[in-house]
Amino acid sequence: xxxxxxxxxxxxxxxxxxxxxxxxxxxxxxxxxxxxxxxxxxxxxxxxxxxxxxxxxxxxxxxxxxxxxxxxxxxxxxxxxxxxxxxxxxxxxxxxxxxxxxxxxxxxxxxxxxxxxxxxxxxxxxxxxxxxxxxxxxxxxxxxxxxxxxxxxxxxxxxxxxxxxxxxxxxxxxxxxxxxxxxxx
Numbered sequence: 001x002x003x004x005x006x007x008x009x010x011x012x013x014x015x016x017x018x019x020x021x022x023x024x025x026x027x028x029x030x031x032x033x034x035x036x037x038x039x040x041x042x043x044x045x046x047x048x049x050x051x052x053x054x055x056x057x058x059x060x061x062x063x064x065x066x067x068x069x070x071x072x073x074x075x076x077x078x079x080x081x082x083x084x085x086x087x088x089x090x091x092x093x094x095x096x097x098x099x100x101x102x103x104x105x106x107x108x109x110x111x112x113x114x115x116x117x118x119x120x121x122x123x124x125x126x127x128x129x130x131x132x133x134x135x136x137x138x139x140x141x142x143x144x145x146x147x148x149x150x151x152x153x154x155x156x157x158x159x160x161x162x163x164x165x166x167x168x169x170x171x172x173x174x175x176x177x178x179x180x181x182x183x184x185x
Contacts, residue, residue, distance in 0.1 A: 001052050001183070002082040002144075004132055006045055007104045008092065012184055015041035017104050018111035018122075023049070025118035038114065048183050052078070055182060057175040061168070069161035076161045077172070079135075079144050084173045085180075086135040092180070098133055105129035138166065 001009070003021065010020035019041020030039050052058055058077060065073040089097040102125075109125035116122075123131075134140025145162050149155035 001048055002078040002135075004082040004085050004101075004135055005078075005180070005183075006048060007100075007108075007132075008085065009048055009180075009183055010041050010044060011100075011104070013041075013044060015044055016111075017041075017107040018114065020045055021108055021123075022111075022114055022118055025115060025120045031117060034114065038111070051183055052179070055179055057179055061171070061175075064168075065161055069157065072158040072161040075148060075158055076145065076165065079141060079148065080165060080168060080172050081176060081179070082135045082144075083141045084169065084176045086133075088173060088176065089136075091177075097136065098129075101129045101132035105132065141165070 006020035006023065007017050010017050016035075016038045019038045022038070023042045023045020026042055030042060034042070053074060058074070061077055062070055062073040085092065086097060089100075093100060095103075105123070105125040105128040108128060109122050112122040131140075131144070134143065142162075145158060145165075149158040152158055
């Protein structure tokens with residue numbers, strides 16, 4: 001799961017939305033002075049990542065990638081599941097996607113201290129809301145994959161795994177309700 005799904009899951013669990021992102025920033029033990037609710041949100045992020053990686057639907061989807069691309073399949077699938085969530089948002093929330101993304105982005109941006117303590121910076125609210133909203137378009141997904149690939153040692157692997165991604169979307173969209181139900185449980 002990528003940003004949008006982590007935020008949606010944190011919202012459903014009534015946990016701080018910033019923790020849904022901080023799970024990607026903090027490594028190892030969490031700071032002792034991290035507020036308990038924020039720590040619980042980071043822990044949820046970690047559990048969601050671990051559960052997603054082992055989920056039968058995700059494992060089966062990874063095996064459909066060519067041998068050299070499987071190493072990057074998990075990264076790509078996380079982004080594609082966010083695309084599916086954005087496309088089918090009205091099935092998962094009464095709040096509109098733009099309203100949710102703006103509210104979530106402001107909640108995340110309101111915790112700059114913890115992003116700094118984790119070695120990063122909180123994303124600017126307006127840009128982050130735009131990023132989340134872009135997940136509904138093919139162009140937005142392609143930009144997200146390009147940005148992610150730039151952070152990798154060998155970006156071409158992810159770009160190669162991305163080839164033909166749109167053909168994978170029907171199966172991903174079909175499996176999203178089961179995956180989200182399992183992650184929510």
